[in-house]
Amino acid sequence: MDTLQDLFLALASLSHLELMLGLLITGTVIIVLEDWRLNLWALMAQVVLVGVLLVRVMPLQVALVKIIVGGMVCVILYLTARRVQWGGELAATHGSHDARTAGREVFTMNLWFRLLVALLVAVVTYALGSRHPFVVQPQGISQACYWLVGIGLLTVVLTTDIFKVGLGLITFQAGFGILLATFENSLSVAALVGVVDILIALAIAYLTSAQMAFTVEDDTA
Amino acid sequence: MNLLLLVFLPLGAAGPVYLLRRYWSAAVAASLATVVALIAICGRAQLGEPAYLLGRELVLDDFHRFLLILFYVLSSLMIVYAWRQPQGWAFCPSLLAIMGLLSGAMMIRTFLIAVLLLEMAGLIFVFMIHGRRPAPIGAAISYLVPLVVAAPCLLILPWLTESYTLHPEDLLLIRFTVIAVSIGFGILLAAAPFHSWLPGVVEGAPPMAGALLICIFSQVHLALLIGVLRDNLWLTADSPMLLVITGCGLLTALVGGLFAFAQRQPGRLLAYAAISNMGFVLVALGTGSAWGITSAVAHSVTRSLTVLLVAMSLGAVRTHLRRETGSSLQEALRWAPGGVLGYIAGGLALGGFPLFNGFATRWLIYRSLPQHDALFLGVLVLSGVGVVLGYLRSLSTMLQPSPEMSEDREPLPVTVLILSLVGLCLLLGLLPGLLVTPLHDMLLASGLVNAGL
Structure with a gap:
């Protein structure tokens, strides 16, 4: 715990601009890229950056609890992705599904489209955070909250894959967690929010595994 | 009777009921016994006498006691029905866990904690969505x-x-x-x-x-x-x-x-x-x-x-x-x-x-x-x-x-x-x-x- 605390204090010296830049990159990776390994690394980095940001509005121990919970969420999602062999059989299934539905889509939400959406959210976030901050100090809190909520919701909207929906929901929760931390920073509430995060991850893990199992059953039948 | 029992008894019973899922009648009997115990505890609870959860006050009044007993009765009917018409392996344990969390959400005075307990109960509901046959994945997403x-x-x-x-x-x-x-x-x-x-x-x-x-x-x-x-x-x-x-x-x-x-x-x-x-x-x-x-x-x-x-x-x-x-x-x-x-x-x-x-x-x-x-x-x-x-x-x-x-x-x-x-x-x-x-x-x-x- 002490080593973790030292590491954390070293990261806490990052300026709010550096933290925002980090969150912009991780959020963009989550919405734009399809590779689950990169997505999970981005999510983990996002958890740490949010934790560092939260140290400015809540006690260090509570922020550490949030990072540990975030780490557990990432582990749950990693094990799920490995279990359903995402990138292998699931990708093949999705590939055939995509091929079937490609002709029926109104327009393709490809990489460039998603990148454009991320850019748009970044601009809106900057404007909202500058003109309507819900807290003036410390800097960057409002922008980070708006950015994560916006990018999380758009990730949910732009995909039909349950695993990716889960990543979007967890990003949304992280954004909202920042807002909640500014007016309620007790350990009991942080613990309950942590339980909610873990339950979301477990629900996503269950639904992803079930989707895979039923797809395999259908193929066998 | 301590109000905390209304929260922790069903949460504690959910685990053993999950382990009993292969012996369906036993799982149903254990779930039913838990819900009947909840009805008895809730019926005998002292109105207005507080208990504390995470440092926050839990209180039961007439109206909330009526609602809780109604929920327990409805749950017991669902469990009896599920005995002869199975609703999926996760039904009974999830129902018990949900009842525990909802009881907490109904009794706790702090609105913030009540909403968090409610959200947890809602997330556990996701495990019920696939019954004996798979539900469309859209159904789960459109709830979550x-x-x-x-x-x-x-x-x-x-x-x-x-x-x-x-x-x-x-x-x-x-x-x-x-x-x-x-x-x-x-x-x-x-x-x-x-x-x-x-x-x-x-x-x-x-x-x-x-x-x-x-x-x-x-x-x-x-x-x-x-x-x-x-x-x-x-x-x-x-x-x-x-x-x-x-x-x-x-x-x-x-x-x-x-x-x-x-x-x-x-x-x-x-x-x-x-x-x-x-x-x-x-x-x-x-x-x-x-x-x-x-x-x-x-x-x-x-x-x-x-x-x-x-x-x-x-x-x-x-x-x-x-x-x-x-x-x-x-x-x-x-x-x-x-x-x-x-x-x-x-x-x-x-x-x-x-x-x-x-x-x-x-x-x-x-x-x-x-x-x-x-x-x-x-x-x-x-x-x-x-x-x-x-x-x-x-x-x-x-x-x-x-x-x-x-x-x-x-x-x-x-x-x-x-x-x-x-x-x-x-x-x-x-x-x-x-x-x-x-x-x-x-x-x-x-x-x-x-x-x-």
Whole structure:
């Protein structure tokens, strides 16, 4: 715990601009890229950056609890992705599904489209955070909250894959967690929010595994 | 008796019940024993004597005790039904865990913690969505996403209300509070225009899971909404909150009734009928009067009983009609008598047909409306007619073969359960005072109803 605390204090010296830049990159990776390994690394980095940001509005121990919970969420999602062999059989299934539905889509939400959406959210976030901050100090809190909520919701909207929906929901929760931390920073509430995060991850893990199992059953039948 | 038992006993029992899932009868017996114990504990609990969870106060009053006992009774009926009509391996353990969390959410005084407990219960519900056959993945997503989006709207509510108390001159705070309450509770109660997630979930999930969502979760959300309005009287006095609730209720009743009339799939029809009934509840709540609130709660209770009846009947008919039965009602009555009768009676009750409980509480709502409001009456009557016609039209579709069909007759316990519920719906329809009078007294005793909100 002490080593973790030292590491954390070293990261806490990052300026709010550096933290925002980090969150912009991780959020963009989550919405734009399809590779689950990169997505999970981005999510983990996002958890740490949010934790560092939260140290400015809540006690260090509570922020550490949030990072540990975030780490557990990432582990749950990693094990799920490995279990359903995402990138292998699931990708093949999705590939055939995509091929079937490609002709029926109104327009393709490809990489460039998603990148454009991320850019748009970044601009809106900057404007909202500058003109309507819900807290003036410390800097960057409002922008980070708006950015994560916006990018999380758009990730949910732009995909039909349950695993990716889960990543979007967890990003949304992280954004909202920042807002909640500014007016309620007790350990009991942080613990309950942590339980909610873990339950979301477990629900996503269950639904992803079930989707895979039923797809395999259908193929066998 | 310690109130903490109501939270931790079902949560603790969920694990052993999960381990017993391969011995279905044993799992059902353990679940039923837990729920019966909860009824006994809740019945003997000292009113007003506090307990503490995470340093926050838990208190039980008359009204919340009534609701908790109602939930436990409804859960026990669901468990007995699931004994003969299995609803998936996760049903019993998830139901117990949900009951523990919902009990905590009902009793805890801190709204923030109540919402978090409610969100946890909602997330555990996800494990029920796949029953014995897979539910469409869209059903799970369409439940999970609204839940996760609605909770934050409610979590910021304490902050907004406290800020308003400090800065009553800030009109923006009133606006934000009304928006947060409308979106948060609107999504959770499946009120129009946030209703679209419910039909997909009820159609895809096992019948008892859908019933749990409508019968129990909705009531908890409603109780929390009433609590918010009681604790922040400025919301009803200085903001357009009641107007928003009334308008939303009217729209919900209209949308539910119209979509129910057009619907053929029984699960979706049930969801739209429930949405239409939620519209009535909101219209009654929006009056803000003492009788309006009583009629809202009474209609919510009758809605729960009727939805449970229809869900049980739906499951029985889907499973126990022979393939060659076709659409012959006489033949269907031989194979699934409870299911067919319960479906017809439940459909009529949901639409507010005279003699059934749905009619009695609707009548109470009409009476609590402001005088000479023909628009309200017209929309509400139209909504009820839409639901009744929808059920009559769907009967032939119901009797068609389904993928769950088995070659045996409806089990006797299921028939007895369904016919008992039909009897209860008729009894409450003929003697509504059995429910309404004690409910009004309880609301008065709990301070939820005085001279209105």
